[in-house]
Amino acid sequence: AQRVTQPEKLLSVFKGAPVELKCNYSYxxxxxxxxxVQYSRQRLQLLLRHISRExxxxxxxxxxxxxxxxxxxxxxxxxxxxxxxYCALHGGSQGNLIFGKGTKLxxxx
Amino acid sequence: xxxxxxxxxTLVQPVGSPLSLECTVEGTSNPNLYWYRQAAGRxxxxxxxxxxxxxxxxxxxxxxxxxxxxxxxxxxxxxxLLLSDSGFYLCAWRPRAGVYGTQYFxxxxxxxxx
Numbered sequence: 593a594q595r596v597t598q599p600e601k602l603l604s605v606f607k608g609a610p611v612e613l614k615c616n617y618s619y620x621x622x623x624x625x626x627x628x629v630q631y632s633r634q635r636l637q638l639l640l641r642h643i644s645r646e647x648x649x650x651x652x653x654x655x656x657x658x659x660x661x662x663x664x665x666x667x668x669x670x671x672x673x674x675x676x677x678y679c680a681l682h683g684g685s686q687g688n689l690i691f692g693k694g695t696k697l698x699x700x701x
Numbered sequence: 702x703x704x705x706x707x708x709x710x711t712l713v714q715p716v717g718s719p720l721s722l723e724c725t726v727e728g729t730s731n732p733n734l735y736w737y738r739q740a741a742g743r744x745x746x747x748x749x750x751x752x753x754x755x756x757x758x759x760x761x762x763x764x765x766x767x768x769x770x771x772x773x774x775x776x777x778x779x780x781x782l783l784l785s786d787s788g789f790y791l792c793a794w795r796p797r798a799g800v801y802g803t804q805y806f807x808x809x810x811x812x813x814x815x
Contacts, residue, residue, distance in 0.1 A: 601742070636745075636791065636806040678745060688735075688760075689804060693744035 594619050594683040598692035605669050606700050613664040613695045615653075615679030624682035625662040626689070627653055631675045639664075639677070649673070669699045703728035707792050707807040714814055720765075720779040722810050724792030727773065732794040734775040735804065736767055739789040751775060752797075787814045 595618040605611050617623055627639040640648045642655040642662060653664045662679060676696050680689040704727045714720060726732050736748040747760045749767035757767050764783050768776045775792055792807040 598744075635808055636793075638803055641803070688747060688750060689745075690747075691737075691745035693742065 594681060594690050596679050596681050596690050596692035598677075598679055598695050600695045601693070602696045602698065604698045604700065607671055608668050611666050611669040611673070611697065611699075613677050613679075613697065615662045615664065615692060617660050617662065617679075617681050619660075619681055619683060623655070623657075623662075625653075625655055626680045626682070627651070627662075627664050628678040628680055628691075629675050630678070636678070669697075671699045671701055673697060674699045703794075703805065705792060705794055705805060705807040707790075707810050709810060710808065711811045712813070714782050714812065716784055716814055717781050720777070720782050720786070720812070722777040722790055722792075722812075724775040724777075724807055725773055726775075726794045729794070729796060730772060731797045732773065733797060734769065735793040735795070736775065736777050737791040737793065739791055739809070745791070749777070782814045784814050787812055 597616045599614055603613060626641045628636050629639040630636045640646050640653060642653060651664055651666045653662050655662050674697055676694050678694045679692040683690045707724050734751045737745045738748055739745050748765060749757055749759055751757050751769045754769055754772055764786060765777060765779050790810045790812060793804040795804045
């Protein structure tokens with residue numbers, strides 16, 4: 593079955609500390625994975641996708657097929673990074689996304 | 702540029718009352734359209750998606766239904782609301798020829814059923 597697991601509901605770090613939001617997936621084919629972010633009072637928006645191998649706002653995510661993971665990392669967290677983060681897997685023929693339950697990141701000053 | 706609208710922004714409805722949430726997209730044609738529900742601790746659950754006028758696919762059987770009367774209009778409905786229908790409803794669209802996964806979300810409607 594196709595599934596996305598984000599084990600942490602809440603992650604709290606101090607400003608300047610490294611942060612890693614965990615995401616594991618279950619998928620029988622070649623996965624396409626994404627991170628979406630929802631800042632307070634803003635719309636849910638795409639942060640990055642693994643096929644682009646990009647760094648957005650200092651965040652990176654590497655697809656590890658052996659561990660079936662797509663963890664989101666940033667070496668130095670900023671207060672403005674506080675938001676809800678969702679990991680998503682493209683699992684449908686119509687561009688459907690399967691979302692994890694989300695991790696709320698809180699960066700303290 | 703493309704924009705997506707949802708209304709109302711918030712809604713408080715009694716149990717057993719009907720529901721109609723509307724979503725419209727501007728600046729694009731033939732989009733794929735999606736309805737999600739975001740509930741605390743449950744993440745984003747895909748409810749319905751549509752690849753064209755009158756074409757609706759349901760992901761989760763429940764008390765809700767969806768319709769697409771026009772190319773850029775997507776409506777979420779219920780004949781009789783349940784307490785469990787409370788949540789935050791998000792509409793999203795994707796270009797038909799776009800990169801898979803790049804969905805664009807509306808501002809959402811917060812529904813409270815009492």
